[in-house]
Amino acid sequence: GDSVTQMEGPVTLSEEAFLTINCTYTATGYPSLFWYVQYPGEGLQLLLKATKADDKGSNKGFEATYRKETTSFHLEKGSVQVSDSAVYFCALRPNRGGADGLTFGKGTHLIIQP
Amino acid sequence: EAQVTQNPRYLITVTGKKLTVTCSQNMNHEYMSWYRQDPGLGLRQIYYSMNVEVTDKGDVPEGYKVSRKEKRNFPLILESPSPNQTSLYFCASSFLGQGNNQPQHFGDGTRLSIL
Numbered sequence: 001g002d003s004v005t006q007m008e009g010p011v012t013l014s015e016e017a018f019l020t021i022n023c024t025y026t027a028t029g030y031p032s033l034f035w036y037v038q039y040p041g042e043g044l045q046l047l048l049k050a051t052k053a054d055d056k057g058s059n060k061g062f063e064a065t066y067r068k069e070t071t072s073f074h075l076e077k078g079s080v081q082v083s084d085s086a087v088y089f090c091a092l093r094p095n096r097g098g099a100d101g102l103t104f105g106k107g108t109h110l111i112i113q114p
Numbered sequence: 115e116a117q118v119t120q121n122p123r124y125l126i127t128v129t130g131k132k133l134t135v136t137c138s139q140n141m142n143h144e145y146m147s148w149y150r151q152d153p154g155l156g157l158r159q160i161y162y163s164m165n166v167e168v169t170d171k172g173d174v175p176e177g178y179k180v181s182r183k184e185k186r187n188f189p190l191i192l193e194s195p196s197p198n199q200t201s202l203y204f205c206a207s208s209f210l211g212q213g214n215n216q217p218q219h220f221g222d223g224t225r226l227s228i229l
Contacts, residue, residue, distance in 0.1 A: 008154075032215040043118075043204060043220040044157075051215035089156065093215070099164060101147045101172060101206070102218055106156040 002027040006090045006105035013080055014113055021075040021108045023064075023090035031092040033057075033066055033073040034102065038087045047075075047088070085112045116141045120205050120221035127195060128229050135190045135224050137205030144210045146188040147172065147218070148180065150201040157204065163188055164210065195228045202226075 006023045013019060025031065032051045036044040048057030053068035062077045073090060087109050091102040118139045127133055139146065147162035149172075159172030163182040177199055179191040188207075192199060202225050206218040 034217055036220075043222040044206075045220070046217045049215070049217055093218075095215075099162070099170065101149070101159040101162050102157070104149075104156040104158075106154060 002031070002092060002094055002103045004090050004092055004103055004105035006088075007108055008106055010109040010111050012111045012113060015082055016079045017112075019075070019077040019080045019084075019110070021088055021090075021110070023073045023075065023105060025071050025073065025090075025092050027071075027092055027094055027103075029095050030068070031094045033064070034091045034093070035062070035064055035073070035075050036089040036091060036104075038089065038107070040086070044089065080110075080112050082112045082114055085110055116219070118205055118207055118219050118221035120203075120224050122224060123222065124225050126227040126229065129196055130194050133192050133195060133226075135192075135203060135205075135226070137188045137190065137221060138186050139188075139205075139207040139219070140186065141207060141209075141219065142185065143207035143219070144185070145216075145218075146182065146205065146207045148178070148188070148190045149204045149206065150174065151204060151223075152201050160190070160203075192226075195226075197228050200226060200228045 034049045035047040048059045050057040050066035056065045087107045090105040094100045148160040149157040161180040163169045205221045208216040208218040
């Protein structure tokens, strides 16, 4: 079946450091890929998405590129802030006609220290 | 404001006492679903609905029921809750158009504790 693998952390960085959170997936066909962020005590918010190979999603300084050849969708940010501390989920949605929900990775807890 | 609203946000109850968690969305989305989030397991889909009166099982449906009598509402029903259903639950919704590139919008979560 479909699956998503991401580093679980916690990942601890200093403010202004460069961030990479790795995400790889297994799925048939061409799924849509998403990054969601969960701040403490809140629900999941869509951070960015990409729907086909080589698409780059971007939002709030975060970027991720849909790499079909490596089945990856790594999240990057050039300079993190304390306010970026949260749990980040990589997810895919299969392209099989609309019935499928999201398949999530286990989440990466990111801690940014001042 | 576009949103998915879940109630209650927190609930502590006892084994076997039926409970319902409500979910309502105001975005006219066709697709709604329920997930549970557990430490070390991420989020897993319980049930989903593609439209009114159309529901189907997700990955972990055992012990749960749902109904979709109106487009905006998708309640999750635990007929006889057990301790292994202690979890954080999220309702989500999305449009169905344009294949599966529609992101799901999530509620703020319901934390259930079954004693």
